[in-house]
Amino acid sequence: MNVNGINDTRIDKIFTIVNHVILSILLIVFLYPLIYIVSSSFSSSDAVTAGEVWLWPVDFSLEGYKAVFAYKQIWTGYGNSLFYMIIGTIINISLTILAAYPLSRKDFYGRNFFMLLFLFTMLFSGGLIPNYLLVKELGMLNTRWAMIIPNAMSVFNVIITRTYFKMTIPDELHEAAKMDGCSDFRFLARIVLPLSGPIIAVMGLFYAVGHWNAFFNALIYLRDQDYFPLQLVLNNILVQNEVDPEMFIDVESQAAISGLRELLKYSLIVVASIPVLVIYPFVQKHFVKGVMIGSLKE
Helix, strand or coil: HHHHHHHHHHHHHHHHHHHHHHHHHHHHHHHHHHHHHHHHCCCCCHHCCCCCCCCCCCCCCCCHHHHHHHHHHHHHHHHHHHHHHHHHHHHHHHHHHHHHHHHCCCCCHHHHHHHHHHHHHHHHCCHHHHHHHHHHHHCCCCCCCHHCCHCCCCCCHHHHHEEEEEHHHHHHHHHHHCCCCCCCHHHHHHCCCCCCCHHHHHHHHHHHHHHHCCCCCHHHHHHCCCCCCCHHHHHHHHHCCCHHHHCCCCCCCHHHHHHHHHHHHHHHHHHHHHHHHHHHHHHHHHHHHHHHHHHHCC
């Protein structure tokens, strides 16, 4: 038994060492591109173009950020993305809760039928052209609502929230509240929501990140640049290389324009990531709890 105990201990130590090595390698693989982007954004355009940046900034410069903040279209995109993220997330969470709570109640007549309808939409959809025609007929084409209403609710998030309500809110609590004359809406507002902080935080993060990163719907439904979200502006600059000459009004040579354009890519990536990085720490403590409880099966 002692031999077995020693062998088990050695196996555990080897397993721990291997885990640390693998996780360290993965950390380096995932972390290095982020460090490279940040370092490049604070380097000079000549150093970035010449490929001299490897780990730390070379010839420290704020040239890229000056160009970013001087470009009007980026600020417009930033404001639009914040609008889509804030208003869209509020609508998303409201509709998700209003759909998930009734479906979590055992006394809701026909809940299995409605749940089946929700699941049907996850498996089958009309496709891009019918969705485009629907948005057009509803008068939302080339409006801000085209970025919010078509994705107003995620069925997957409804299922997670529904399961969370079923696992967290006992039926006895509702029965006691009902005996005291509490209505369903009051029970939802006064009891269910205060007890659902973790799942609301998780859903808010999912929806907010989805709105912030969204650009495909804007590419399909929007034509006016005043409505473009930041991600579509970034797509035009980083992928299409469509840059307004106003950004380079102080640049004299074509080589300098090319170098600044390359530097601008890294600065834009850093600036576009700030809101998500700011939001995440506030919901991190709820993240694991909300996802794990909400993902349990009935």
